[in-house]
Amino acid sequence: MVRITRIVLDVLKPHNPNALDFTTAISEQLPGCRIKLTVTAMDEKTETVVLVAEGAHVLFPLISEVISSLGGSIHSIDEVEVDNGPPDVEPH
């Protein structure tokens, strides 16, 4: 089964919730994942952030849903790492 292990998203979000609350809210929905957020640009009402989520199984639809509920929107998926587990062993 293909699993996302790392994803980098470019996200536009309002100033509130701030970076700490935003990251905490996402992290609460994704147990076992490590979330990193970097603010890259600030506007009058919005800010652009780069969000990195890493873990054994990163659920992208869930991240997307949480970001939307917090008023943010995903602009682009900048990096993805997936893992398909160990190769199947051929039976002899």
Place this chain on the structure above:
Amino acid sequence: MEQLLWLLNITRSHVIARRYFVVNGFDGALTMLGLLVGFYVSENVRLPVVTNACLGVAIALGMSGVSSAYISEAAEKQRELRELERAMVSDLGQSAYGQAARLLPMVIAFVNGMAPLIISLIILLPLWLAPSVELFNHFPLESAFAMALLTIFLLGVYLGHISQTFWLWAGLQTLVIAAATTGLIFILSPG
């Protein structure tokens, strides 16, 4: 409840609710003080008349607070949401901001209406308890007046806590306003 507090926090509406509580609470307390002093200088006014008039004013202040705050805050929150939607170039109706725009005007209106009503009812307590408490029975208007001063002082202390200034100084400042109001009523009353 937790969700509501979170919405208040992300939209910074807790500051608005706090301001409404103090402003309208102070309004209620000072209105009751004015009414009580007005009845005191009128002399020979029966206690039920005082109680009913003050209660009527307290309820009117509450209703006025709820309706005025709801109308103005609903318009403000909708405007904020539209501005943010323009900046985000997306529909935020289902987001926390959309929820906040629908829910928070009601919360703020409730705070704005309940603050003067509850504070007024606290000030009127000595009038209601007059038949059963001897001190209040002998000096009902004076007791309610003292309660009004205490409430106004405590609102000042709360303001001092918010502005992180010395609590006694902040409380005394609001007491000066109460004293000035009382003095003006005494000076201007024709009786």
